[in-house]
Amino acid sequence: MKHDVAWKPHPGPQTKFLANPAFEVLYGGAAGGGKTDCLLYGGLRQVHIPGFRALFLRKTFPELREVMDRTHAVFRRLGAEWKATDKRWQFPSGAFYEFGYLESYTDAMQYQGQEFQYIAYDELGLVPEERIWLFLMSRCRSTNPDIRAMMRASANPGGAGHGWIRKRFISVCPPDGSVVTIPSAHGFPPLTRAFVQSKVWDNPTLVENNPQYISILQGLPDLLRRQLLEGDWSAGSGLAFEELNETVHFVPPRSIEPWENVFAAFDWGYSHNFSVGLYLVQADGAVLKMDTILGRRMIPEEIVERVKERFLAMGVPFHRLQYTVSGSDVKMQDRARGSFGPSVLEQFMTAGWTLINADQSRVAGYQNLLHYLSWGKDRPPRLRFMDTPGNRKCFEQLQSLVVDPDSPNDVLKVDTDPTTGEGGDDMYDETRMALMSRPIVPRKPSALQDRINQERIFAKPQTQEPSQVPWARSHPGLVSRNRTERVV
Structure with a gap:
């Protein structure tokens, strides 16, 4: 009997992907491998079963529209009827194949309470947060x-x-589609995961009809060529902190000696997590993060009690802190709406914790943190983490962050889920502000520094009235007008 074939996969990666028995499978790893067709038509295998629902997702509607236009030639041949208002096909069995666009976690919440048996996300690498994928998994049953x-x-x-795709799929699964079993907690059945790599040569339809496409990929800048032609996940990974290494950056727990200098940093939050870090300054100027304290939906008095309790357990009462830096959000008061009560900052001070302004520069703070984390063969990092549960969470968050594609000198901002408090980048912000209170100043070349020192030694002293010194004019209260200031 001759069948009407609507679409047929190519031998190789496309066939492996469609036949893969794992629950979650990633396909691709390079441009031109026929990924969209595999995802799109792979959902047709069960449309003959009543009650089946498939969901195909892209990041934006323009991207989705191109895919939906492609379905009309194939889906109609299977007897499906297009429901334009709902953006879905209904098949004779009663099965539905839906289309949607999803860019953020808030967008994902539109599927709360819904159930699908096939969920496909085309170009998942554009999704910044793993929790979006995890939420979609909860809808697939x-x-x-x-x-x-x-x-x-x-x-x-x-x-x-x-970053998170590499960690979830590439680092765990071999590229040949072999199924990896992921143990689950509390004795529940394990999950299964796989990665099927494909490249442009695995798509003969594209190679035959558009052979110059390979030349285009080969002519790309080195970074893009390695990513899109060779499928190299180690090329320009996009991770914000590629230097992070558990073996290098973690140290065993230790006590704080009475003579050692300590300071703290605080990123306040109520609906999302607050983060408090305790830091120890070592003799060589390197910094050790002693612990990270987290919490949510706590008023200032409760936060102070939790932080105080943990600090005391490490032998650090508040009066031992050199300072605690904090973001400007604790000072906010909405005077325009008639708010004249104490600010959050004032509430913390009343509870016994003094906070000072942090340098919140995102770009400079990111670069400074990179300096602290960098290391070499004979050069240890200037920031390390004591091995505690709180610091482990902070380290994992730093590992998950990526560079902002629209601002390559900054880290991509990650918002917290206002309902659960999960996600976000609060621990990164707190760590960044902490280290900006002790910025690393690049050393001058020794010859230049020697010349500067000589000029200072032999320079002729000059005297000026305080009002003539530039900084004194802008800060008249810091000097007395009946004494002179020597400027060298």
């Missing part, structure tokens, strides 16, 4: 034993989601 639930995605190296 089946109560019908004849319907298999499947999570499928495609991605290329680079992009906002490079």
Whole structure:
């Protein structure tokens, strides 16, 4: 009997991907491998079963529109009817194949309470947060034993989601589609995961019809060529802190000696987590983060009690702190709305914790933190973390952050889920502000420094009235007008 074939996968990666039995499978790793077709038509295998629902996602509607236009030639041949208002196809069995666009975690919440048996996200590398994928996984389930639930995605190296995708799929799964079993907690059945790599040569349709496309990829700048042609996930990973290494940056727990200098940093939050870091300054100027304290939905008095208790357990009462830097949000008061009560900062001071302004420069703070974390063969990092549960969470957050594609000198801002308080970058902000209170100043070349020192030694002293000194004119209260100031 001759069948009407609507679409047929190419031998190799496309066939491996469609036949893969794992629950979640990532396909791709380079441009031109036929990823979209695999995701799109892979969801048709169960449309003959009543009750089946498939969901195909892209980041934006323009991207999605191109895919939806492509379906009309194939889906109609299977007897499906297009419901333009709902952006979905209905098949003769009653099965539905839906389309949506999803850019943020807030967008993902539109699927709360819904159930799908096939969820495909095309170009998952554009999604900055792993929790979006995890939430979608919670929507993928089946109560019908004849319907298999499947999570499928495609991605290329680079992009906002490079870090978490590399950690979840590339570092765990071999590229040949072998299924990896992921143990689950509390004795529940394990999850299964796989990665099927494909490249442009695995898509003969594209190579035959558009052979110059390979020349285009080969002519790209080195970074893009390695990502899009070779599928190299180690090329320009997009991770904000590639220097992070658990073996290098973690040290065993230790006590704080009475003579050692300590300071703290605080990123306040109520609906999202607050983060408090305790730092120890070592004799060589390097910094050791002793612990990270987290909490949520706590008023200032409760935060102070939690922090005070943890600090005392490490032998650090508040009066031992050199200072505690904090973001400007603790000072906010909405005078325009008639708010004349104490600010959050004043509430903390009343509770016994004095906070000072932090340098919140994002770009400078990121670069300074990179200096602290950098290390070499004979050069240890200037920031290390004591091995505590709180610091482990902070380290994991730093590992997950990526560079902002619109501002390559900064870290991509990650918002917290206002409902659960999960996600966000509060621990990064707190660590960044802490280290900006002790910025690393690059050393001058020794010859230049020697010349500067000589000029200072032999310079002729000059005297000026305080009002003539530039900084004194802008800060008249800091000097007395009946004494002179020597300027060298």
